[in-house]
Amino acid sequence: MSSKRIVVTGASRGIGRAIVERLTPEHSVLATARSVEALSELSLKTGCKTYAFDLESSDYSGFRESIEQNLGGIDLLIHNAGLLINKPFIDLNHSEILRQYQVNVFSLFEMVQSFDSLLSRDAHIVALGSIGGMIGSVKFPGLSAYSSSKGALAVLVECLQEEYKERNWAFNCLALGAVQTEMLNEAFPGYKAPIQPSEMAEFICNFSLSSHKVLKGKVLPISLSNP
Numbered sequence: 222m223s224s225k226r227i228v229v230t231g232a233s234r235g236i237g238r239a240i241v242e243r244l245t246p247e248h249s250v251l252a253t254a255r256s257v258e259a260l261s262e263l264s265l266k267t268g269c270k271t272y273a274f275d276l277e278s279s280d281y282s283g284f285r286e287s288i289e290q291n292l293g294g295i296d297l298l299i300h301n302a303g304l305l306i307n308k309p310f311i312d313l314n315h316s317e318i319l320r321q322y323q324v325n326v327f328s329l330f331e332m333v334q335s336f337d338s339l340l341s342r343d344a345h346i347v348a349l350g351s352i353g354g355m356i357g358s359v360k361f362p363g364l365s366a367y368s369s370s371k372g373a374l375a376v377l378v379e380c381l382q383e384e385y386k387e388r389n390w391a392f393n394c395l396a397l398g399a400v401q402t403e404m405l406n407e408a409f410p411g412y413k414a415p416i417q418p419s420e421m422a423e424f425i426c427n428f429s430l431s432s433h434k435v436l437k438g439k440v441l442p443i444s445l446s447n448p
């Protein structure tokens with residue numbers, strides 16, 4: 222397979238970090254998250270390029286410039302970054318609800334609008350959703366903001382596929398079940414997931430690198446368990 226130019230969000234830990242470790246050095250990867258230290262360490266280990274960025278920012282121009290300088294364009298964007306606010310519905314305040322949606326959903330609006338002209342002819346945009354964001358799945362108390370944001374992300378992916386139907390791009394959403402990461406531990410302390418980040422990263426990378434020619438605008442449940 223020829224080398225691709227890949228942007229991975231949420232690369233400082235968990236599944237995103239494992240994705241970067243799996244994609245390098247074969248592909249050119251720009252890894253992003255807020256944690257400068259974790260990104261530097263990942264760069265030393267894998268040779269990936271990094272750009273420290275907060276997806277809650279109102280200005281994505283620096284992020285775009287970094288992609289232009291480091292990759293020159295995008296063949297694959299994996300929007301893996303996620304925020305999980307675990308709080309009873311009645312206690313959620315306005316800024317928490319906004320943050321939840323800004324990191325998980327609004328950031329995809331911002332990235333596609335900002336990076337539009339950098340996306341290559343066959344670009345694949347993969348968003349990491351959640352099984353809890355699928356209609357009809359089991360829901361859990363405390364996760365109303367998180368799960369509803371992942372539901373919105375899934376529908377946004379379907380909308381983008383329609384919006385860009387004249388282009389050759391593919392937008393897909395992988396709705397993950399439980400993976401053993403810090404996020405899972407924060408939401409379900411003590412719960413043991415059947416999947417490790419490296420195992421899920423292997424699947425996500427294989428899917429992201431090869432499925433865009435046959436799957437477009439899909440929301441796919443990738444779950445052995447929920448949570």
Ligand SMILES: NC(=O)c1ccc[n+]([C@@H]2O[C@H](COP(=O)([O-])OP(=O)(O)OC[C@H]3O[C@@H](n4cnc5c(N)ncnc54)[C@H](OP(=O)(O)O)[C@@H]3O)[C@@H](O)[C@H]2O)c1
Nearest residue numbers: 231233234235236254255256275276302303399400402404
């Ligand atoms: N683990 C699971 O069981 C599970 C299940 C279903 C879906 N998912 C989804 O899979 C994805 C990865 O999950 P994970 O478990 O690996 O999560 P994680 O360990 O909590 O990692 C989340 C990543 O997102 C980044 N991030 C958070 N807020 C950000 C912000 N404002 N700006 C930029 N980056 C930000 C974090 O980096 P910084 O803190 O350095 O910014 C971190 O690298 C998420 O979208 C999650 O919702 C996970």
